[in-house]
Amino acid sequence: MTTKERILQGAHDVFQRNGFSGATMQAIAEKSGVNKALLHYHFGTKSDLFHAILQQSFSQLLPAVFMALNSEMPLRNKLQNVVELYLGTIIKNPELPLFVISELQRNPSFIRKQIKLRAFPPRFVQQVKDATTRGEIIRAEPADIMADLMGLCILPFVARPILQHLSGKSNAQYKEFLQHRVQHVCDVLVGGLFHVQR
């Protein structure tokens, strides 16, 4: 593992846990086992380093989902597929969504500058339109479904402290809860969007 990589790893940890304002170059240096000046030598300013991390974090989340949303699968299976993919990613990196979301909220210009995704996947949009006109699903636009999907998936992670406290679950129990939740989200999403066959 090269020094640059160790720094990126340390920066990732510190930024993700504390956000941009809460993180200090000193903390990142210590976490990476490296002198503070070396951060600037390799990565310029704090903002530069931060943007590198944010970019990487962001691209870890959405692009895969978008690719799945753009596949040729029928809508119903596709949704199920995306939920599994999305939740799988988040379970492996539970702090990712809140980090990306809060930092994008406080730095919205980042989106316009850096993010190349400028619309929902066209195949997904078309499927939603078709399914609506055919009356297979309730009247909804892609943004709604995208919001449903993301909201159902990320909430147990971003609001974990509250939810775990209220439900009185141990860490192990909460983990189990998260496992079961994949199926639950699929059920709610598909069941809530699709009309029943009569």
Next chain:
Amino acid sequence: MTTKERILQGAHDVFQRNGFSGATMQAIAEKSGVNKALLHYHFGTKSDLFHAILQQSFSQLLPAVFMALNSEMPLRNKLQNVVELYLGTIIKNPELPLFVISELQRNPSFIRKQIKLRAFPPRFVQQVKDATTRGEIIRAEPADIMADLMGLCILPFVARPILQHLSGKSNAQYKEFLQHRVQHVCDVLVGGLFHVQR
């Protein structure tokens, strides 16, 4: 409006926009039109002031929802009712959810210390249990439904920059989207949880 209130207002604004680490006492003082030393005179340390704001913000969100969840309404109407109440609150204060969520994540001890809600509303829990055994809704626990409800409601607010950018909506269009969403969330939630009458 008394000086103390003006300070609380200013602190609310600055903390909500920048989080604890991102906010400075100087900024709060300026926003409140007051000398920095006065903040300490009235509210002690930065942490003290922050906790006052966080407490107030938190109690603005959940307690009302919990009271509604504990009413004697039938489950189906209750959910609809809570969604409308919750979304109504958030629309009036769109930055509240992300603020509470991120700060609770980075300061989880606050929950144990300050928040008195230690379980889901008992009447709601009982209703879910009953409805499950009667086969009216899919197998789900209160934590799941709570997560569904919160996730569906807050996502368009916490992830607004991304979602608005992807959907290509103007501010006005996005506001309209949020209005329509009340009905959509009700539909998805009720439709996703309840089995259909056959």
Next chain:
DNA sequence: AAATGGTTTAACCAATTGGTCAATTCTTTC
């Protein structure tokens, strides 16, 4: 082994941070 060029460090800097304090202003009480 000397020269070279990239890597890493300790020491340092100006600016900003949260916080204090004595002095001043304002308000209330007598």
Next chain:
DNA sequence: GAAAGAATTGACCAATTGGTTAAACCATTT
């Protein structure tokens, strides 16, 4: 209107912040 107490301020402080720089270290080439 004087005394008293609360409210408000400007000046100040030590600690920390992001960032710089010159010197040291290290590996490679000649």
